[in-house]
Structure formats: C-alpha cells, structure tokens
Amino acid sequence: MVDQDRVRPAVVEVGDGAAIPSKSDIGLFTAWRIAFVGAIGILVVLTITKPDPYLNILKFVPDGILVTFQVTVGAILLALVIGLVAGLGRISSNRIINGIASLYVEIIRGIPLLVQLFYIYYALGRFVHVPDMASAIIAMAVCYGAYMGEVIRAGIQSIPKGQMEAARSLGMTKGQAMRHVILPQAAKVVLPPIGNEFIALLKDSSLVSILAVADILRRGREFASESFTYFETYTVIALVYLIITLFLSKLIGIMEERISAGS
Amino acid sequence: MNLVRRTLMVLTLAAVCLTAAVPRQAEAAGRTVTVATDATWPPMEMVDANKKIVGFDIDFMNAIAKEAGFAVQFKNTAWDGIFAGLGAGRYDAIISSVTITEERKKQYDFSDPYINIGQILVVPKTEKATNLSGLKGKKVGAQIGTTGAFEIKKVQGVELKNYDEIGLAFEDMAAGRIVGVVCDEPTAAHYALQKAEYKNKFKIVGKSFTAESYGIVVKKGDKELLALINKGIKAVKAKKVDEQLRKKWLR
Numbered sequence: 001m002v003d004q005d006r007v008r009p010a011v012v013e014v015g016d017g018a019a020i021p022s023k024s025d026i027g028l029f030t031a032w033r034i035a036f037v038g039a040i041g042i043l044v045v046l047t048i049t050k051p052d053p054y055l056n057i058l059k060f061v062p063d064g065i066l067v068t069f070q071v072t073v074g075a076i077l078l079a080l081v082i083g084l085v086a087g088l089g090r091i092s093s094n095r096i097i098n099g100i101a102s103l104y105v106e107i108i109r110g111i112p113l114l115v116q117l118f119y120i121y122y123a124l125g126r127f128v129h130v131p132d133m134a135s136a137i138i139a140m141a142v143c144y145g146a147y148m149g150e151v152i153r154a155g156i157q158s159i160p161k162g163q164m165e166a167a168r169s170l171g172m173t174k175g176q177a178m179r180h181v182i183l184p185q186a187a188k189v190v191l192p193p194i195g196n197e198f199i200a201l202l203k204d205s206s207l208v209s210i211l212a213v214a215d216i217l218r219r220g221r222e223f224a225s226e227s228f229t230y231f232e233t234y235t236v237i238a239l240v241y242l243i244i245t246l247f248l249s250k251l252i253g254i255m256e257e258r259i260s261a262g263s
Numbered sequence: 264m265n266l267v268r269r270t271l272m273v274l275t276l277a278a279v280c281l282t283a284a285v286p287r288q289a290e291a292a293g294r295t296v297t298v299a300t301d302a303t304w305p306p307m308e309m310v311d312a313n314k315k316i317v318g319f320d321i322d323f324m325n326a327i328a329k330e331a332g333f334a335v336q337f338k339n340t341a342w343d344g345i346f347a348g349l350g351a352g353r354y355d356a357i358i359s360s361v362t363i364t365e366e367r368k369k370q371y372d373f374s375d376p377y378i379n380i381g382q383i384l385v386v387p388k389t390e391k392a393t394n395l396s397g398l399k400g401k402k403v404g405a406q407i408g409t410t411g412a413f414e415i416k417k418v419q420g421v422e423l424k425n426y427d428e429i430g431l432a433f434e435d436m437a438a439g440r441i442v443g444v445v446c447d448e449p450t451a452a453h454y455a456l457q458k459a460e461y462k463n464k465f466k467i468v469g470k471s472f473t474a475e476s477y478g479i480v481v482k483k484g485d486k487e488l489l490a491l492i493n494k495g496i497k498a499v500k501a502k503k504v505d506e507q508l509r510k511k512w513l514r
Contacts, residue, residue, distance in 0.1 A: 122431065122434055122435075122438075125434070125435070125438035125440070126437070126438060129438060129439045129440075131440065132424075132435075132440050210427055212404065212424045212425055212426045212427075212431070212432075212435065214424075214425070218425065221343055221407060221408075221425075222407060222408075222425055224347075225343060225346075225407050225408025226366070226408060226413070228346055228347075228350075228367075228370045230344070230347040230350075
C-alpha cells in the first residue's frame with residue numbers, strides 16, 4: 001500500500017486540509033475572501049436579526065472552541081514528535097526500527113479515527129486510567145502521528161542524495177549530517193503539508209465529542225438537544241468551524257510565503 | 264384518436280378513484296405506525312443477543328397497537344437526534360422512555376402518561392456522598408439531552424459530562440473518570456444491580472429524587488395518531504397488561 005522506496009517530489013502529500021491560497025493564485029484568493037467574509041457576515045446578521053436562538057447558541061459555544069483548540073494544539077505537537085520518530089524510523093536502514101515504524105503507520109492508517117478514539121478511550125480505559133482530555137489528545141496524536149510520519153519521511157527523501165554525501169565527505173557522522181544538513185532543508189519542504197494536517201486535525205477533533213469531551217460540536221449538541229433548535233445550532237456550528245479553518249489556512253498561507261521568500 | 268383519449272381519461276379517473284380509496288381502506292384495516300426508539304436504555308428498550316429490539320417500552324407499544332388495531336414498525340435511532348427525526352417525518356412516533364416535560368410539550372405532542380419513574384444517582388461503592396450536591400467539584404455523567412442531564416445541570420458546582428449513550432457513562436465511571444451517573448431508576452437498577460461487571464463496583468444512592476412520567480411522542484398536531492395511541496393505552500391499563508409488563512421487565 002505504501003510506496004516507501006519511491007522518492008517523492010518536493011511538494012508532498014496533499015492532505016485533507018483546506019486549500020491554502022497563495023498570492024499567485026488570484027482565483028483562490030477571492031474565493032477565500034468571499035467564503036471568509038460571507039461566513040462572518042451571515043453569522044453577524046443572524047445573531048443581530050434573531051438573537052433568540054442564534055446569539056444564545058453563539059454564547060454557548062466559546063468554551064467549546066477553547067477545548068477544540070486545546071485538543072488540536074496538544075495533539076499536533078505530540079503528533080509531530082511521534083511523526084518525527086516514525087518518519088526517521090521509516091527511512092532507517094536498521095530493519096527492526098524500520099519494521100516497527102512501518103507497522104505502526106500501516107496499522108494506524110488502516111483503522112478509522114473514530115474506532116481508534118473509542119478503542120483508546122473506552123477499551124483501554126478499562127486498564128489505564130487517563131483523564132479524558134489527555135486521553136483524547138493522545139488518541140488524536142497517535143492517529144495523526146502516522147500521517148505526520150509519512151509527511152516527514154517524504155520530506156526527508158525529497159532532499160537530494162548528494163546533500164548527505166557532501167556532508168559525509170566533510171567528515172560529519174550520519175547523525176550530524178541529518179541534524180545539520182538534511183532536517184533543516186526538509187523542514188521547509190514539510191511545512192505546507194504539516195499546515196494541512198493541522199487544519200485536518202482541527203476538523204477531525206470534532207470526533208472527540210463522542211468521548212464526552214465538551215468541544216465545539218458537543219456544546220452545539222448539548223444546546224440543540226435541550227432547545228430543539230437543530231437547524232439553527234448546526235448552522236452556527238458549521239459557520240464557526242468554517243471561520244476558524246479559513247482563518248488558519250490563510251495564516252498558514254502567509255507563513256508559507258514568508259518562508260519561501262526567505263529561501 | 265378519440266377512442267384512445269377516452270380510454271386514457273377513463274383509466275386516469277379509475278386510477279384517481281383507486282388511490283383515493285386505498286388510504287381510507289388502509290386506515291380502517293389498521294395502518295402501520297413507524298416508531299423510533301433509542302435502544303440503549305435497558306431495561307426499557309435495548310437490543311438483545313439476537314439483535315432484536317426488546318424491553319418494557321417495546322412490549323408496551325405492541326400491546327397498545329394490538330388494542331387499538333394498528334401495526335408497529337420499530338426504528339432504532341440515536342437519542343441525540345430522535346426529536347429532530349420526528350420533526351423531519353422519518354417516523355410517526357417515539358417510544359423511548361421520554362419524560363413528559365413542559366419544554367418538550369411546546370414542540371411535540373405527548374400521549375397520556377403510561378408509567379411514572381424518577382431520576383436516581385449511581386456512584387462507585389467507595390463514594391460517601393448521599394446526594395448530588397455532595398459531589399460538588401466533581402464530574403457526573405448523563406446521557407445528552409435527558410432529564411438526568413438537566414437535573415445535574417441544576418446543581419451548582421457539579422460538572423456535567425454528556426454522553427451519547429448511558430452505557431458509555433457507566434463505562435467511564437468504571438474507568439474512574441467520573442464519580443456519578445444520573446439516569447432513570449429502572450436503567451440505574453439494570454446497570455448498578457444486575458450487570459455482573461458493575462455489581463461489585465457501583466451502588467444506588469437513596470431514592471429517586473424526581474417525579475416524572477413517560478409519554479409517547481408524536482408530531483405537533485397529529486391528533487388522529489394521538490387519539491389512536493391514547494385509546495390503546497387506556498385499553499392496556501384496563502386489562503392490567505402494564506402490570507404484567509412491569510413484573511416482566513422491572514423488579
């Protein structure tokens with residue numbers, strides 16, 4: 001399933017994240033602007049013209065936004081660490097390390113995230129007592145670590161072989177060459193796909209609502225189940241997610257431009 | 264040409280008459296009522312080992328249908344969206360341990376009450392609190408959108424955790440993440456007193472602290488179905504079938 005030997009081109013792995021606009025892509029840019037301004041506009045108009053229920057829903061959601069961010073940021077940081085280990089493991093010449101890393105990637109990519117969440121939270125919860133928030137973050141990180149590992153592996157493999165050879169011929173050890181020559185270059189390559197993963201993880205974090213973690217979606221469901229305002233509530237929830245992801249994709253786009261301008 | 268047109272007209276007329284006649288006939292012979300239930304609330308409604316939906320409510324609904332002369336088809340539906348589904352016309356009625364509340368009555372119509380129950384607190388055996396307010400600063404679980412969840416919310420200082428299914432709340436209590444679960448008394452008894460893996464871990468605290476009645480829910484203004492169901496409930500109660508069911512499912 002995974003083509004581990006193929007060297008990928010510099011732009012790797014198109015994730016599930018929102019499209020990242022760049023200055024050269026004027027069509028995308030306006031689409032982004034229409035969506036972003038439109039979403040905020042609709043939300044503002046709704047809350048002003050119909051404060052009940054829209055304003056009430058909007059007041060109910062914010063602590064859910066905080067929880068969603070906590071889960072997303074916590075999970076992405078942990079996933080980066082796991083991904084770096086898994087990615088380096090996958091290009092390792094040591095057969096055992098390589099095997100373990102490959103097995104991890106294959107297993108995790110073969111099980112739906114929702115099932116993994118249930119498994120880590122409820123099934124393993126029987127034996128290991130981890131607080132709910134930490135459990136949700138770990139579950140998300142274990143899953144995204146596998147995808148992150150693939151991004152990092154592809155990023156490293158996109159650096160020409162000559163770089164390693166040159167560094168080695170200067171007398172560096174393999175580890176030194178990796179740390180000082182290969183990884184800094186690879187970091188630049190993997191940043192855009194990691195940005196995509198970040199946004200994808202934020203969206204997927206809505207799944208933790210099944211673990212009774214009070215994120216944006218869970219807050220919305222709580223509101224809807226008491227007030228029976230299903231249409232209104234899920235409209236607000238969708239708009240809130242949309243505004244957040246659009247904002248982040250723009251931010252990542254700007255960051256990316258800065259980095260490529262700097263090189 | 265004329266002949267063709269005339270035959271067509273006759274045929275159309277016949278078809279119109281037929282389609283108009285069919286519903287009326289079906290009504291008289293007994294219609295099929297689709298009833299939603301969230302089969303995660305034992306012993307009221309649950310899925311047994313044969314993947315069949317069983318429980319007090321199911322037997323009760325079947326008894327009503329028999330008395331009132333209609334057929335029932337059950338539809339297992341997640342609680343979270345069970346009211347929305349009724350509003351969207353995915354089924355005609357809900358029987359799923361639905362407590363009759365003022366809030367819900369504003370949006371939907373309820374049958375006559377068919378059983379009285381109350382909310383009760385279940386805690387781990389080691390817990391010393393004697394009621395909900397004794398659990399201040401701690402997390403207590405309930406199923407989302409249930410009267411149990413509303414009761415926890417009323418108590419200042421107790422953190423409510425909302426689960427999709429009540430079974431997940433009990434499982435989380437077994438894992439030590441929460442220190443209490445509030446749900447209907449029969450369901451609490453099922454989990455705390457009968458389930459082998461929970462019997463040694465959990466206990467019921469005191470008596471039920473609310474007085475609630477279950478009703479069957481129909482769409483706002485569906486008077487015809489409501490009358491049919493109420494007629495059935497009356498007959499079932501008159502024949503004391505409900506007491507037999509109580510003995511069968513609730514102890």
